[in-house]
Every structure is written in structure tokens, then in C-alpha cells.
Amino acid sequence: MSETLDHVASSARTDAPPAILLDKVNKWYGALHVLRDVSLNVALGERVVVCGPSGSGKSTMIRCINRLETHQEGVIKVNGIELSDDVKALDDIRREVGMVFQSFNLFPHLTILENCTLAPIWVRRMPKKEAEALAMEYLTKVRIPEQAKKYPGQLSGGQQQRVAIARALCMKPKIMLFDEPTSALDPEMIKEVLDTMVSLAETGMTMICVTHEMGFARQVADRVVFMDRGEIVEMGTPTQVFETPQTERLKLFLSQIL
Numbered sequence: 001m002s003e004t005l006d007h008v009a010s011s012a013r014t015d016a017p018p019a020i021l022l023d024k025v026n027k028w029y030g031a032l033h034v035l036r037d038v039s040l041n042v043a044l045g046e047r048v049v050v051c052g053p054s055g056s057g058k059s060t061m062i063r064c065i066n067r068l069e070t071h072q073e074g075v076i077k078v079n080g081i082e083l084s085d086d087v088k089a090l091d092d093i094r095r096e097v098g099m100v101f102q103s104f105n106l107f108p109h110l111t112i113l114e115n116c117t118l119a120p121i122w123v124r125r126m127p128k129k130e131a132e133a134l135a136m137e138y139l140t141k142v143r144i145p146e147q148a149k150k151y152p153g154q155l156s157g158g159q160q161q162r163v164a165i166a167r168a169l170c171m172k173p174k175i176m177l178f179d180e181p182t183s184a185l186d187p188e189m190i191k192e193v194l195d196t197m198v199s200l201a202e203t204g205m206t207m208i209c210v211t212h213e214m215g216f217a218r219q220v221a222d223r224v225v226f227m228d229r230g231e232i233v234e235m236g237t238p239t240q241v242f243e244t245p246q247t248e249r250l251k252l253f254l255s256q257i258l
């Protein structure tokens, strides 16, 4: 499938601004300091895996990148555009950034095809026929075109998650954010979703994936980021982070998941 997904993402370009830039980002929920001076640059075409204990701020960081949450201090830029309350800038960013969640968040009363065509038709103003052709193209790429007329409740969890990925790709994003996309799945369905993500990574898509799937991280990640208690504690290649952890916090985390 990798060659068929080739056109969805451009390959890395050195002259481009970082796809994602976080500079000393801080966020609080009330008195709870959940992101502490988080700084991270993700180049175009780079794949970053984020791991860390539950409650360490992984989801919050990723949700701040497409402004599902707002940060209070620091700078976040997506494709060079700074996140702010400017609605136009936010629209521009949301078009570029696709997101896949732990829960698939499909609309239960819409068919698989309708789930995929909704945003292209209403947000991108794409003609219905064109949106349907595009949706079928991506459903084929995630290997479930035969499910197009069904409703989400008729599909397995792994199939629903692949629909969620196809749906995000129908908006032709330049960046994909994944927040523990396989952690709600039964073990036998994890592989089919990871395989889809590997194929997407092979196309050169810029990706940030929160996941504890170390096999996936080793296979596709250019960098692994370890977060704990709102901080980026360590960052490096998969080999550096998994084989030669520098901090007790990371050693403890690895001993618990491996």
C-alpha cells in the first residue's frame, strides 16, 4: 500500500520551516501545571513517537497542537503559522492537521462513506461525487472499501479505527496526530491498525504518535520523546531512548512497559 499512498504527503524538505514548533509551552488546568516548558521541533516528513506514564501530559500536548486545548505560555507554530485566537489562522491550521483518537469518534448514524465525505463536503466544499470518489480511494488504501455502506456499529474496532484514519486522510492533511490509536483495541486488531500507520509513515507523512507500541516506534520513529509529569524528560532515536535511558524516570517507565 505504501506506493499507493505516496501522494498524500510530501517528503522532507530542508528549506521548509518546521512542520510543528513548540517553544517553552506551559499549560495549567486550574492549579494543575500539566505542560512545563515543553519545547519540540518536528521537521516536515519527520515521525515522532511520544511515550510516558498516564497523566504525563501527552494528550494535552497533542491537543494543543491543533488547538483542541489552549496553552497559556509559550509559542506553538504549525507550518510556520502561530496558534492564536485568530480564527482564520486556526482554520488554516486545522485543514493541515488530521487527528486520530483512542476512541474512534465516528458518527454512529452515518455510514462509513458518509463519515469520510462529511468534512470534505462541508469544510472543503468538495462536490459530493468527488468526495465519495476520494473516500473510496482512502478506504481502499486502509483495505476496507467493502464496508463503505455499513454503519460504524457493524464494524470491528480495528476496522473503525482504519475508517477514522481514512476519514482524516480525506482532508488531505500535511500532518497527522495520533493519540493512542490502538490502546482501545483487542490485541488481534492492533496489528492491522499499526500496519496502516506504518504504510502512512512510509509515504513521508509528518506524524506525531502517542503510543506505547515499541515495535512501531522502532520501525518508524525518527525520534522518541519521553514525557513525565508535564515535561519532556528525554528525547532521541528509538535506540537511544530504549537502549540507553539516561534518567531513573525513563528506566522505571521502560521496566514497566517492556
Ligand code: ADP
Pocket (backbone or CB within 6 Å): 029, 032, 034, 052, 053, 054, 055, 056, 057, 058, 059, 060, 061
Ligand atoms: P496523558 O495523555 O499523558 O495520559 P493528559 O494530557 O491526558 O495525560 O493529562 C495530563 C494531566 O492533566 C492529568 O493530570 C490529567 O488528569 C489532567 N487533565 C487532562 N485533561 C483535563 C481537563 N480537561 N481538566 C482538568 N484536568 C485535566
Ligand code: MG
Pocket (backbone or CB within 6 Å): 058, 059, 060, 179, 180
Ligand atoms: Mg492521553
